[in-house]
Amino acid sequence: xxxxxxxxxxxxxxxxxxxxxxxxxxVDLEVFPGxxxxxxxxSGSGKSTLLKCLNLIEEISDGQIFLDDEEIxxxxxxxxxxxxxxxxxxQSFNLFSHLSIMDxxxxxxxxxxxxxxxxxxxxxxxxxxxxxxGDRGDSYPDKVSGGQQQRSAIARAVAMDPKVxxxxxxxxxxxxxxxxxxxxxxxxLKKTGTTILMATHELAFAREVAxxxxxxxxxxxxxxxxxxxxFANPQQERTKAFLSRMAL
Amino acid sequence: xxxxxxxxxxxxxxxxxxxxxxxxxxxxLAMLSTLAFAAFVWFGLLATPGWQxxxxxxxxxxxxxxxxxxxxxxxxxxxxxxxxxxxxxxITGLLLAIFRTLKSPVFFPLRVLSRGYVDLFRGLPLIIxxxxxxxxxPGLRLEFLGRVPAEVLGTIALTLTYSAYVSEVFRAxxxxxxxxxxxxxxxxxxxxxxxxxxxxxxQAVRKVIPPLMNDFVALxxxxxxxSVLGAVDAVRGAQIEAAxxxxxxxxxxxxxxxxxxxxxTVRLADRISRKYSEREQMGSTL
Numbered sequence: 001x002x003x004x005x006x007x008x009x010x011x012x013x014x015x016x017x018x019x020x021x022x023x024x025x026x027v028d029l030e031v032f033p034g035x036x037x038x039x040x041x042x043s044g045s046g047k048s049t050l051l052k053c054l055n056l057i058e059e060i061s062d063g064q065i066f067l068d069d070e071e072i073x074x075x076x077x078x079x080x081x082x083x084x085x086x087x088x089x090x091q092s093f094n095l096f097s098h099l100s101i102m103d104x105x106x107x108x109x110x111x112x113x114x115x116x117x118x119x120x121x122x123x124x125x126x127x128x129x130x131x132x133x134g135d136r137g138d139s140y141p142d143k144v145s146g147g148q149q150q151r152s153a154i155a156r157a158v159a160m161d162p163k164v165x166x167x168x169x170x171x172x173x174x175x176x177x178x179x180x181x182x183x184x185x186x187x188x189l190k191k192t193g194t195t196i197l198m199a200t201h202e203l204a205f206a207r208e209v210a211x212x213x214x215x216x217x218x219x220x221x222x223x224x225x226x227x228x229x230x231f232a233n234p235q236q237e238r239t240k241a242f243l244s245r246m247a248l
Numbered sequence: 249x250x251x252x253x254x255x256x257x258x259x260x261x262x263x264x265x266x267x268x269x270x271x272x273x274x275x276x277l278a279m280l281s282t283l284a285f286a287a288f289v290w291f292g293l294l295a296t297p298g299w300q301x302x303x304x305x306x307x308x309x310x311x312x313x314x315x316x317x318x319x320x321x322x323x324x325x326x327x328x329x330x331x332x333x334x335x336x337x338x339i340t341g342l343l344l345a346i347f348r349t350l351k352s353p354v355f356f357p358l359r360v361l362s363r364g365y366v367d368l369f370r371g372l373p374l375i376i377x378x379x380x381x382x383x384x385x386p387g388l389r390l391e392f393l394g395r396v397p398a399e400v401l402g403t404i405a406l407t408l409t410y411s412a413y414v415s416e417v418f419r420a421x422x423x424x425x426x427x428x429x430x431x432x433x434x435x436x437x438x439x440x441x442x443x444x445x446x447x448x449x450x451q452a453v454r455k456v457i458p459p460l461m462n463d464f465v466a467l468x469x470x471x472x473x474x475s476v477l478g479a480v481d482a483v484r485g486a487q488i489e490a491a492x493x494x495x496x497x498x499x500x501x502x503x504x505x506x507x508x509x510x511x512x513t514v515r516l517a518d519r520i521s522r523k524y525s526e527r528e529q530m531g532s533t534l
Contacts, residue, residue: 055435084437094432098450107446108436160436 001193002211003033007066008195009054009164014063016046016053016219023049025219026063031164031197036190038206038227039199041216042242047199048091050216051166054197055088067163084112087157087165091172093149095141095156102128102137105156113160127155131185147178151185158194165189167198183209203246207231215239308497315489315498322485323505326471329403329481333471334464336407341414346449348415349422351440362415369412374405374470381405382477399481402474410467417459421452458524461517468510472502482506 007030016024024046031037039047052058054065056072056079065073072082095104102124109120128134131151133144141149150170157165167186171179183205189196190209200206206213206227213230215223215238223230223239234240256264293299347355347362369377382401385393425448433443475484482502489498 057431057435080434080437080439082437083435088435090428090432090435092428094428096429096432096447096451098447098454108438111442111446112437156436 001034006068007031008033008035008068009197010066011054012064012066014050014053014065015061016049016058017061023219024053024060027216027219027221029214029221029224031195033195034193035212036196036198036210037212037214038210039197039214039216040201040203040206040242041199041222045216046219047216048168051088051168051197051199055086055166056082057088080112084108084160085163087160087162089150089154089157089165089167089170091169093141093146093153093173095149095153097141100138100140101133101144101152104141104152105159108156108160123159124155127159128152130188131155132181145178146174147181150174150178150182154182154185154189158189164195164197167196167200169199169201171200171202201246203231203243215242217242304495306496306500308493308495311489311493311495311497312501314493315486315501318485318489319482319498319502319505322480322482322502323509325399325479325481326474327509329399329406329474329479330468330471333403333406333410334467336403337410337414337463337467338460340407340411342418344411344415345418345422346444348419349444366412366415369409370416372409374409374473375476377409378402378405378473378476381408398477398479399474402471402477402479406467406470406474410463410470413463414460417456417463418452420459421456422448424455425451454524458517458521461513461520465510465513465517468513469506472506 009029009031011027011029014024014027015022027046027050029037039050041047049058053060060073063073064071067082067085071077095101096107099107102121105124105127106115106117106120109115109123110117113120115123125134125137128137131154133148133152133155136144136148141152144152150173154165154167154170170186171182174182179202183202186196186198186205187209198206198210210227213225213227214221215230215236217238223234223236225233225235230239231243234243296302344362344366347358348366350359381404382398385401385404386396429447429451430443433447434440438446472481472483475481475487478484480488482505483499486498486502490496
């Protein structure tokens with residue numbers, strides 16, 4: 001499924017600091033079309049910040065980001081246009097609380113992609129059916145479970161047909177019994193070849209679905225490898241320590 | 249209350265009996281204290297040396313009936329001013345609030361101006377604004393305006409002052425929308441202005457409805473101040489009638505009418521606040 005011709009997303013020398021505090025300290029990475037890359041690391045290692053930088057929600061301090069051949073970190077790019085091509089799903093869902101689930105999904109389709117209400121509704125309904133919430137489109141976010149909210153948030157992002165989907169610890173805010181349904185949806189997305197870069201604490205899940213695993217510590221990539229190899233044969237002491245701390 | 253008495257345990261029955269006795273006792277106490285208080289006020293008032301004169305000059309039934317039509321006509325003018333001012337205040341207040349949240353350097357003057365405006369009109373007593381507008385604008389002798397009626401000038405003055413308050417309410421509402429909502433909107437590619445219009449403002453407006461109702465109640469009685477400009481509203485009408493009869497009863501009539509007007513709004517405001525605070529507490533995530 002992975003197309004190795006050229007990377008979909010390429011990051012070189014990315015740095016991010018808030019004043020004196022360095023959060024991302026020179027990260028290089030590539031994500032190929034159809035590839036699933038897992039970002040792991042302790043809390044505060046910079047995973048979330050990295051994803052926010054890639055979506056241009058956070059301004060970067062140095063380095064370059066390329067989406068296909070376009071440098072999206074170049075001065076003067078239309079950031080809104082770029083963001084529409086990069087899906088970002090948050091740990092805390094962030095569904096729009098004043099809109100129904102259907103309207104949450106159609107909002108950007110209508111107002112960013114300029115679709116008619118009918119077109120947008122058709123796409124949204126297709127996604128709602130796929131995530132198993134076909135009949136809940138009229139419900140408001142606070143009337144459905146956390147797992148259903150997070151699935152809706154993922155549907156909101158993928159309905160935009162993004163070139164790459166960034167998932168920021170999408171199961172961390174969920175009760176344990178609701179994690180499975182969200183992970184099932186990501187497995188389902190993998191089948192259809194969605195390109196995904198995900199920060200996650202679910203190491204077993206990363207080992208199962210990810211093609212490539214990146215271990216981030218103190219804003220640096222400490223170790224990166226093919227998923228199976230990464231978990232079977234960690235090379236670095238810190239990686240080993242982290243994996244054993246996470247009881248894997 | 250599906251359980252009938254036969255199915256409850258004796259322990260629960262004892263608890264209920266105890267609660268019932270306690271409740272009866274408090275109801276009795278409340279009645280007693282209310283009666284005592286009413287008697288105290290009533291006899292205290294009647295016992296004052298000037299009560300006889302106060303009664304004839306403030307609570308004179310014949311004068312009240314005679315004065316009512318003019319005062320009531322005046323109240324209709326107050327109502328018209330209220331509706332017009334409330335409408336203008338909502339629009340101006342919202343615009344001022346939006347100006348203050350604009351980030352782009354292009355809008356720097358707009359941001360500073362609206363800031364200055366809010367500082368000025370929140371500090372300026374309404375009565376002074378009324379005098380400045382009411383006598384200042386006609387003083388400009390703008391021929392094309394013709395003769396501006398006092399109630400229009402009053403509406404302008406009320407709008408100027410209340411817009412400053414209401415813009416602060418809106419601004420607080422906009423700032424209370426959690427930043428994650430803005431972030432989610434921007435991450436989907438919505439521009440700043442679209443995020444504002446489609447996500448932030450709709451949520452902010454829902455949050456500020458209760459405080460806005462409070463300002464509306466305040467405006468409802470402040471419309472009586474347009475009388476200082478000579479508009480024949482309920483207060484001015486009462487003044488005319490009071491002069492005619494050399495009796496203060498018309499003021500009491502006007503006052504009662506304002507209170508009657510306010511009660512439904514106050515109740516409505518309470519109910520709306522309750523409804524919205526319930527929804528807030530049910531809590532969407534973040």
